[in-house]
Amino acid sequence: MKARVAISYREGVLDPEAVAIERSLRGLGFDTVTGVRRTKLLELDLAETDRAAAEARVREMCDKLLANPVIESYRVEIS
Amino acid sequence: MKARVAISYREGVLDPEAVAIERSLRGLGFDTVTGVRRTKLLELDLAETDRAAAEARVREMCDKLLANPVIESYRVEIS
Numbered sequence: 001m002k003a004r005v006a007i008s009y010r011e012g013v014l015d016p017e018a019v020a021i022e023r024s025l026r027g028l029g030f031d032t033v034t035g036v037r038r039t040k041l042l043e044l045d046l047a048e049t050d051r052a053a054a055e056a057r058v059r060e061m062c063d064k065l066l067a068n069p070v071i072e073s074y075r076v077e078i079s
Numbered sequence: 080m081k082a083r084v085a086i087s088y089r090e091g092v093l094d095p096e097a098v099a100i101e102r103s104l105r106g107l108g109f110d111t112v113t114g115v116r117r118t119k120l121l122e123l124d125l126a127e128t129d130r131a132a133a134e135a136r137v138r139e140m141c142d143k144l145l146a147n148p149v150i151e152s153y154r155v156e157i158s
Contacts, residue, residue: 006120021121021145030140035124041085042100045114061109066100 001046003058004077005066008039013071042066054078080125082137083156084145087118092150121145133157 009015015038022036044061048054058076067074088094094117101115123140127133137155146153 018121024144025140028140028143030136032126032136033123033140034126037122039120039122041118041120042097043116043118044112047111047113057109057111061104061107061112064107065103 001048001051001054002079003042003044003046003054004079005042005044005058005062006039006075006077007042007062007067007072008037008074010071010073051078080127080130080133081158082123082125082133083158084121084123084137084141085118085154085156086121086141086146086151087116087153089150089152130157 009018018036018038021038022033025033025036044058046054046057048057055076055078058078062074062076063069088097097115097117100117101112104112104115123137125133125136127136134155134157137157141153141155142148
């Protein structure tokens with residue numbers, strides 16, 4: 001099975017890379033940019049064959065390694 | 080308007096962060112993971128009101144700053 005995990009900063013948490021991108025774009029003359037948000041998308045190949053088991057496993061991966069729950073939230077999709 | 084830009088490594092280019100994630104997951108006992116791919120997703124808020132103009136502008140941003148054409152490819156969606 002495949003899992004897609006989207007990890008993004010929680011509302012209100014400053015993402016320094018997004019700020020740097022926005023600033024650099026304006027510096028290059030792209031002054032119509034009024035906001036930048038960044039999400040990390042991970043696509044995992046899994047040996048699991050059961051959808052619910054795969055989702056539970058991926059949520060465990062997020063909690064243990066992939067996301068920092070203090071500042072990030074994540075969404076999991078299994079296909 | 081909003082633009083979504085998905086930037087990923089070209090086929091055949093090694094992504095060191097994806098390799099590190101896969102290795103760490105296995106190290107934590109998640110041994111059903113057989114592959115990891117990573118995509119950077121940027122959501123841009125734009126002052127443009129014309130769809131085609133916005134897309135052209137975002138492609139220019141990708142070529143000039145957001146993506147490294149040697150190793151990365153990108154997709155742009157305007158909404």
